[in-house]
Structure formats: C-alpha cells, structure tokens
Amino acid sequence: MKNPASNIVPFVSVDHMMSLVVHVGIERFLVELAGYIEEDFHRWPVFDKTPRVASHSSSGVIELMPTSDGKLYGFKYVNGHPLNRHNGRQTVTAFGVLADVGSGYPMLLAEMTILTALRTAAMSAVAARHLAPAGASCMAIIGNGAQSEFQAMAFKALLGISELRLFDIDAPASRRCAANLRAHGFDVTICRSSQEAIETAQVITTVTADKQHATILTDNMVGAGVHINAVGGDCPGKTELHRDILMRSDIFVEYPPQTRIEGEIQQLAPDYPVTELWQVISGAAVGRRDERQITVFDSVGFAIEDFSALRYVRDRIRSTDFYDRLDLLADPDEPRDLFGMLLRHEGTRPAAKPNVPL
C-alpha cells in the first residue's frame, strides 16, 4: 500500500517558477491563479485562519503564515527587510510549503518571491472585478517598484485595462516600468505627480514602498466613481491614503483582524465598518453599488491567497518537468527502524573515515 514516492517532495525553484510562468503565459497564469483564489474565497469559512507568526528585529521581520482547509495545509515563509536594497538583495523574499493534512507529509516546496508578486496582483484584480467601475480601461499606478508590472498585467488580463498612468518619486523606476509594460502592449504615460497620474483613471493602484505613514493620495485629489487598489499599506505604521479618503469610501478587506493592524484602516476606529471581500465573492454582500461610489480594496495579503497559489502551482506543474524531486523526508521501509536505515546507509557507502577520538 506504500507509495514509494511519498518521501520525495516536488520543489519549484526560482528558475522553474519563471519557466512555468513563461510556459503558461503570464496573463493566462494570472487568470488561472485568480480562479483558484476566487474558489478559496468562496469557501472562506472552512479555512483555519491562524494569525501570522512574526519575529521582529531592528533590520526587519521574518514571518510564517500558515493556513489549512482541512485537507491541505500550507504555509509561507516571508521576510521584509527594507535595507536589503542597499546590498543588492530583495527586500522581500519568500518560499512556501503545501502539505497533506491526512498524513502530515509535505507535497510541494516552492519559491514564492515571484509567486507572491503574481498572487498579490491576481488578488487585486479579483477584488477589482467586483469593485471597479464597469468598462474601466485606464489605471494609475503610483509606486513603480517590483510589484507594479504584475499589477498592470493582472488588470489587463482580468479587467481589460489597456492604458496606464505611472508615477514614482524615483523617475528611473517609472521609466523601467514603462519600458517593461509597453513591450506588453500598454499605452503608458509617465506622470510628474500623483495628481497628474490619477487624472482620467478609473482605477488607482497605490503600491509604494515607504515604511511609514505616507500620504500618497489626499482627499481633494480623488473624484467620484473610482476604485482604489491600495496595495502598499501593508504593515503596522505604513499607510498610503489620507484618512479622509477612507471616510467617504466603501472599504473592502481580506481578513479584518489582520487588516485593522496592517492596512489603511489602522487609521480608523477599530469598529469602523468594512466589508469582507469573501462575502462579496460568495454573493452574501454587495460590491460596487453605483457609479459615484468610491471603493477601496485595502490589500494586505492573507495566508489563504498563498495557499491558493501553492495549490495552483501544484496542479499546474503536473505533466510538466518544471520541478525537482527533493529527498526531504526520511521514509524507511520499516518506519520504526530509523536507526537501522542509518546503519544500512553506512554499509552502502565507501569505507567511512575512522572516527576521530572524542
């Protein structure tokens, strides 16, 4: 009855993840991933929603984000180290594991730096599909760092956004972003201010990197009817929108206990009314009501989205060779004989060096 391969865990490296995305096609990848996220948001109440486990230091934070639907268990390891940019490292890196709840055996190990950028973008587009004004074609992107192109691609694939208005305080970042996106058929305008960027935009994506309360958008800038996709305000002490914008918007969140600590709504009273996005997706709550309404998706990223992404990758790598096989789990023929396995290993190896005296 034993599955001889149960001790081998598929591993999707950075290189294989890129190959998988290129093979599937980035837009199709985002659309399919969005489908997995929608599916998991539909069955939101079945998930075990553990808070993330954070280890803070003066230089940053390392977090573990676990969740389970009762059949599968997933967790993501993710760090946030703003100073890494000064030594050529990513400020955020991540990897994740999917496991079988029935046996406790890991089933997938995957890089998640690239995958997190993709799932964050897919999540934003899923929210916007329920919240953005009908027929939106123009999006402003304020903050043109590593996440920005993924956001643009997801909004193209899922909502048909074709026109982009970019602004970043770092002009080379906007130029790099524009070059990357023009190659994907966008009509791109680089703007000199947030104010200029949001003119004519039906969707406003804020995805800046400053780790402090910044006011990327002030109240008088934002006109009626827009959808704000607030991605950058995602940890305690970091927000992007002026409080007054929030006060005249309808606010949609992933998981209120986490968003009230990490999201834009940390600026509001702890009982300020918000709508849980899963209720909109499952039909229990209304998304956009009318064309004058301002909607805000206060995105912080939740473990269930990583779970959806790992689940998608596990399914998508089947019948491909975009993974390695890791010998991660000891699986002796006689499960109680771990020591015997070690003894037999000794026997199968070339003569070991004699022990150095203790």
Added chain:
Amino acid sequence: MKNPASNIVPFVSVDHMMSLVVHVGIERFLVELAGYIEEDFHRWPVFDKTPRVASHSSSGVIELMPTSDGKLYGFKYVNGHPLNRHNGRQTVTAFGVLADVGSGYPMLLAEMTILTALRTAAMSAVAARHLAPAGASCMAIIGNGAQSEFQAMAFKALLGISELRLFDIDAPASRRCAANLRAHGFDVTICRSSQEAIETAQVITTVTADKQHATILTDNMVGAGVHINAVGGDCPGKTELHRDILMRSDIFVEYPPQTRIEGEIQQLAPDYPVTELWQVISGAAVGRRDERQITVFDSVGFAIEDFSALRYVRDRIRSTDFYDRLDLLADPDEPRDLFGMLLRHEGTRPAAKPNVPL
C-alpha cells in the same frame, strides 16, 4: 558588495544527512551536537521563545516551531500522525530552516526527521549529565521504537552507559533494537516487563509511542537514586509516569509554559515547582543534590534544540559536499526589477508555446 551566492540555499537531504552522520561518526556527532545545545542553553534568555503554532486535524497535527537568538532565526516543520504507521509512513517527519535575521535570507534547509531523533537523544544526554547518578553504567529503555537506539548511543557517548535493559510490548521491536545496539558494543538484555527492565538500572528512559495517558512506570517500581529520562510523554493527553513518581522526584524541564501542557507535569498543579534545565546548565540552579534523590527530565522537545541542531549542521557541512544548492530565492541584479527578470528569462528560453486563448 553583492554576494553572488546569497540567493542559493544549501539543502541537506535525508541521504546527505545520513552521509554526514556516518562521516562524522554517530557518537562524535551526538557529542558535538550536545555541545551546541549546551551553548544555547547557557544563553537561554537571549532567545525569542514563541509558542509552537499547531494545526490539528482528526488524523494528527502539523506544527511550526520558530525561535531566534537575534542573529539567526530557525524554524522546524514537524507532523505527528499516529496512523501513518499503518501505511508505511513515518508517524513523525520534519524539516527545518535556518535564516539570517539581518537580511531575512534563508541560509540552510535540512531534513529533520533523522536530525530530530539525534537532537532529542543529545538533549536527553545533556540533561542526564547534570542529573544522573555519578558513574551510571546501566540504562533501562522502555519503548523500543524509532527513537530508542539514538537515546542509547547518546548515553553511551556522553555518559559511558554500556549496559541496556530493553522492554517493549511489541517484542519484535525489542529484538530489532537489541540487534542494532549489540552491533555498537552494548551489553543488551531483553526484558519481559517494565519492572524487570528497570532492575539494576541507574537511568530509566521511557520512550513509548502511545498517544494516551499510559502508566509505563508505577510508583512502587521506582527505587531511590535513579534518573528518569521521560521522552515519550510529549503532547497533551500523553504521559508515561504515574503521578506519584513525580510527587517524590525533582523535576527538570525545558520550557515550563510548554511542558505544563505537553509533558508529564500536565498531571500536576499548574504551579507545581519545577526547575528549568537551562538554569542548571548555566550554574544558577542545582541539578542532582544527593544519591537518594529521584530526578526526572520531563522532555518534550523545544524549538531552541532544533535551532542548535540546525546551527550545528550548518557549521558541520562546511568543507564537505554533503549538501545541494537550492535555487530558492529570486535575486535579480536590480532588486526592484522582478518583472524584468521574468521578461529576460523568456528571452533566454527556447520559443515558448503560444498562449492558449484565455
């Protein structure tokens, strides 16, 4: 300034872990690992002691056990699934990660099924070095499953135990254990009861696998002066010793908040006095006081021991080839250009298949 290899994470597979143990020699490995554990117990107060994060299901539990000393961060993934033995799987499997707190970058991924058995045994022997009667040479091992041989080897390497008295309700388990250990020079007696096994033993190791309150030892069996190494009672609802034995012993534990939930002392009042082992190791508390005293090490396994084990393996694999290099972290030359990295990847690959229509 960039370290070109910072995105590559060393990975110690099951096969490499076995090769490393065989290469170093199991006794030397246990002695060196014990040194790392003692070192970390000496500086116990510097550690961030997060409780383990458990996800329970009807078939078992999956846990994440993180800790940090401010410079390094480590966590272990471990499952416990008693029914796995019926389908040829391990009931417990584990892997772990060590990371750099300064950058958040993982530095090591390692199998920990074998490593946990080794660290648990090394921990028991470290405790016994401070608690067992002087000159102990005979140990009873009650429960002869996967952990038992590792316990024996650690007590041989660190305390000079040479005589073993084995008992298990599963006789073939005792025979397998005896065969494995006679090959390592022990004088082994297989016994027909716990009572018979503990006759003449100065150290009693209980390491049974039943997930319920079992009474492996009753009060009248245990004479003065012995050290009890209680390894098997390690989760809520699982104990091995009769309460009355505990009442006339001095009890030593790793981390009281965890041991009071998982260890033998879950049978006692929540404020029952226990001594923290790190205080004995650092000299702040007394271990064994006299030759009539019964000492109990109520072992449940704590994250810091896994941290020590990962730290040891990281140091020990240097200048060996007992690891692979995992492409786990996206590390573009320009850290803000994750999307560009993906685009360039597309350019370097053979023509991708055309996208299937969305």
